Amino acid sequence: MNLNERVIPLDPMKLNDKTNKKMKRIFRYILIVTLLSGFTACEDFLEEVPVDNIYSDYIYSSVEGLEVGVNALYNRMRVYNFPAFEGAALQSNAFFYVAHDLGLVRTWHRPYGEGHTPGGFTDTKWVTAYNIIDKANAIISNSRNLEADPAGNLNKQVAQARLIRGELYFDLIRMYGRILLDTIATTPENAFDSVAYVPADPNAVFDLINSDFDFAIENLSYNEGHGRYGQGAARHLRGKSAMWQSDWTEAAAQFDAIINDGTHRLVGLNTVFGQDLTHAEGLYVYTRDELLGSANGGDALAGGGGTWIGSLFTNRAYEISDEIINDVELGGQALGWSFPNDYLQSLYDQDNDLRYTTYYYPTTLYVNNPELPNFGEEISAYPDNYRQYHFSLKKFYDEEKGAFTNDSWKDIIYYRFAETLLLGAEAHWRMDGENSSSPLALDYINRIRRRAFGVDNATYDITEFTLDTYLEESARELAFEKNRWFLLKRIGLLVERQNLYYQYGSSDANVVLEPMAPHMVNMPIPQSQINLMGEGFPQNDGYF
Numbered sequence: 001m002n003l004n005e006r007v008i009p010l011d012p013m014k015l016n017d018k019t020n021k022k023m024k025r026i027f028r029y030i031l032i033v034t035l036l037s038g039f040t041a042c043e044d045f046l047e048e049v050p051v052d053n054i055y056s057d058y059i060y061s062s063v064e065g066l067e068v069g070v071n072a073l074y075n076r077m078r079v080y081n082f083p084a085f086e087g088a089a090l091q092s093n094a095f096f097y098v099a100h101d102l103g104l105v106r107t108w109h110r111p112y113g114e115g116h117t118p119g120g121f122t123d124t125k126w127v128t129a130y131n132i133i134d135k136a137n138a139i140i141s142n143s144r145n146l147e148a149d150p151a152g153n154l155n156k157q158v159a160q161a162r163l164i165r166g167e168l169y170f171d172l173i174r175m176y177g178r179i180l181l182d183t184i185a186t187t188p189e190n191a192f193d194s195v196a197y198v199p200a201d202p203n204a205v206f207d208l209i210n211s212d213f214d215f216a217i218e219n220l221s222y223n224e225g226h227g228r229y230g231q232g233a234a235r236h237l238r239g240k241s242a243m244w245q246s247d248w249t250e251a252a253a254q255f256d257a258i259i260n261d262g263t264h265r266l267v268g269l270n271t272v273f274g275q276d277l278t279h280a281e282g283l284y285v286y287t288r289d290e291l292l293g294s295a296n297g298g299d300a301l302a303g304g305g306g307t308w309i310g311s312l313f314t315n316r317a318y319e320i321s322d323e324i325i326n327d328v329e330l331g332g333q334a335l336g337w338s339f340p341n342d343y344l345q346s347l348y349d350q351d352n353d354l355r356y357t358t359y360y361y362p363t364t365l366y367v368n369n370p371e372l373p374n375f376g377e378e379i380s381a382y383p384d385n386y387r388q389y390h391f392s393l394k395k396f397y398d399e400e401k402g403a404f405t406n407d408s409w410k411d412i413i414y415y416r417f418a419e420t421l422l423l424g425a426e427a428h429w430r431m432d433g434e435n436s437s438s439p440l441a442l443d444y445i446n447r448i449r450r451r452a453f454g455v456d457n458a459t460y461d462i463t464e465f466t467l468d469t470y471l472e473e474s475a476r477e478l479a480f481e482k483n484r485w486f487l488l489k490r491i492g493l494l495v496e497r498q499n500l501y502y503q504y505g506s507s508d509a510n511v512v513l514e515p516m517a518p519h520m521v522n523m524p525i526p527q528s529q530i531n532l533m534g535e536g537f538p539q540n541d542g543y544f
Contacts, residue, residue: 060142063149066157069139073164074227075302076132078286080125080168081482082412084298084305091115092124093482094312094338099516100484101497102475104341106386106506112516116524118543123526125175129168130182136165138185152219159219163229163237166212170241173205174486177522178540181205197533206245213238222263226278227287232264233415236283239423244490248431252440255424258283259444264417266451269358273395273413283415290409306407310396311335313480314361319388323367323379330361330368331394332403336387340479343501345391347476352460355452355476361392384507393480419483421447422474429465436464445470448477467491494521517542 059069083089091109098104099111115121139161148154172179181200184190216234224230239254258264267281277285293303314331317324326332340360348356365379374380383389398410425444432438446461453460462469474487488494498516505511519542530539 059139060145063146063154063157066139066143066146066154066161069135070157070160071302073132073136073139073161075299075304076128076135077164078288078304079299080128080132081414082286082307082309084294084307084407086308088121088124089128090308090312091121093309095121096482096485097313097480098338099498099502100488100494101501102341102344102479102484104339104386104390104503104505104511105337106339106504107337109337110504110514112514112520116520118524118527118530118539120524122523123528125523126172126526126529129172130180133165133168133182134186136161136168137183138187140165140183141185155219156224159216159234160224160229162212163216163220163234166209166216166241167237169205169212170209170237170244173202173209174244174489175523176525176540178525178538179205180537181208183208197537199537206241209241210238213241222261227285227411229284232258232261232417232420233284236415236420236423239420239427243423243427248427252424252427252431255420255427256440258417258420259424264420266417266421266447269354269451269454272416272418273359273397275399275410277411277413281417282413283417283420284413286412286414288409288411293409295407303409306405306409307412308335308406308408309412310398310401310408310410311406312337313339313393313396315339315386315390315392316388317365320365320379320383321381323369323372323374324365325369326403327368328399328401328403330365331392331397332401333406335406336390336392339386339390340393341501341503344475344479347472349453349460353452353476354454359393359395359479361394363391365389384509386506386511395480414482416481418448418477419481421445422470422477425465426470429470434467436466438465441465445473448473452476489521519543 059065079089081093083093094109095111103111105111109115109121140158143154143158143161146154169179169181178199180197181204213234216229217231217238220229220231220234222231235254235258239251239258242248242251242254263280264283265280267279271279272281288305288307289303290306291303292301294301294305296305299305310331311334314334315336316334317330318326324330350356365382367374367377367379369375396408396410396412398408400410401408421444425441428444429435429438429441432441435441442462442465445465446458449460449462450456462473471487471493475484478484485494488497495516495518499513502514502516503511504514519540522540522542524543525537525539527539530537
């Protein structure tokens with residue numbers, strides 16, 4: 001598909017004809033302007049002020065205006081990856097944390113259940129991504145009307161918009177396989193242009209992704225500030241993109257550049273997911289601010305809304321008996337919907353690997369009710385009920401979270417240096433012909449190992465780098481960080497390993513393996529979008 005061919009990102013509402021579809025876009029555009037300019041009587045607004053003038057005045061007339069637009073992109077990306085409250089947005093993100101060989105699910109957001117259909121939860125990612133892409137396209141295209149400033153601030157704003165656009169297309173092609181490609185922003189002038197809905201050539205998609213990432217690398221420094229993409233995140237994504245194209249040399253070069261620069265590095269194990277995430281391991285951190293946010297479950301304000309992602313993977317120990325009371329040290333109020341499975345737990349050296357006690361809550365519980373005479377002793381009995389008791393993830397632990405709410409306002413680390421090392425190890429291993437003695441592959445993976453075991457010697461080093469040792473170490477370090485599903489899909493093992501280890505059930509008595517159909521390596525394209533696009537854009541194979 002030609003990049004200049006007009007393709008309009010679609011709203012999930014079903015409309016009857018092409019005119020209604022275009023008017024829906026015009027209405028959305030007017031709504032954005034109304035929010036920016038204050039609420040005005042509709043008749044006066046439409047009669048007195050051209051829509052494009054107000055929108056341009058606020059966003060596109062200066063570098064400062066573009067920065068406002070870029071800030072809005074970051075806000076929407078937080079909704080896309082870490083939404084507030086519950087619902088389809090949370091479910092669509094939870095899928096990528098648990099729907100693989102390391103996960104166990106016990107409730108309604110069952111990844112491969114009834115919701116995994118063209119009319120289910122999987123439409124959220126598609127619709128939200130294209131909505132953000134359209135806004136990024138507007139910033140990128142309108143920036144060409146501005147003069148570059150000596151400080152390079154214009155290019156910095158464009159670089160962040162392009163990095164976000166490239167990241168979203170990278171997500172889309174990995175999730176769905178068959179996608180649309182569009183680089184032209186929707187405006188009142190082009191909203192009535194003819195529309196071609198055809199699947200994009202994957203090569204063209206990756207050409208755009210690589211171009212966006214390369215521009216960001218060229219124009220961003222390693223220190224762009226907390227909550228903003230820097231060169232580290234740009235190179236990390238460019239390396240990942242190269243891995244998906246089997247360009248091991250390019251991937252290794254990008255990961256090496258991050259590693260050798262020194263800005264990003266491993267930090268103490270207790271610091272990685274600590275309360276303060278302004279540390280050197282973070283390549284990118286999503287920020288939240290309760291004072292600037294919304295307490296009603298929404299994400300629209302600058303500070304966002306309280307996220308439930310941590311509660312998702314924490315059991316409700318306080319339901320066991322009156323021996324355990326709701327306490328923030330155990331995660332506070334929780335959902336207990338998904339957990340690390342038995343296979344993941346078995347991968348750890350539970351006596352020596354410090355990640356086992358740092359990344360997860362303890363499995364031995366003690367009476368924490370101060371009104372009981374056995375306060376401080378181990379609880380008397382453990383239930384066979386996963387909602388109440390199961391190996392639980394602590395990576396999203398928030399020591400400031402209220403004990404009686406699922407809302408957390410803590411920042412969340414999204415890309416981190418440990419993954420850079422592991423991907424760099426794989427890239428060098430493959431570049432060296434899958435040589436088990438590849439020097440940099442062993443060096444990078446053993447940096448992870450030495451921190452995990454708290455040593456500065458070779459006691460726990462891996463001496464042979466193989467696909468199995470790599471997948472196991474990646475699981476131990478990066479479990480439930482939204483990368484495993486993509487990694488297994490890339491190397492062609494998603495279905496095989498998911499069918500071996502993924503579990504479904506709510507107790508020891510009923511937990512079962514739940515097979516994944518082979519066609520599910522590609523998510524279903526939302527049926528609402530298929531209906532709007534017509535026969536020219538086919539559904540992914542296996543979905544009806």
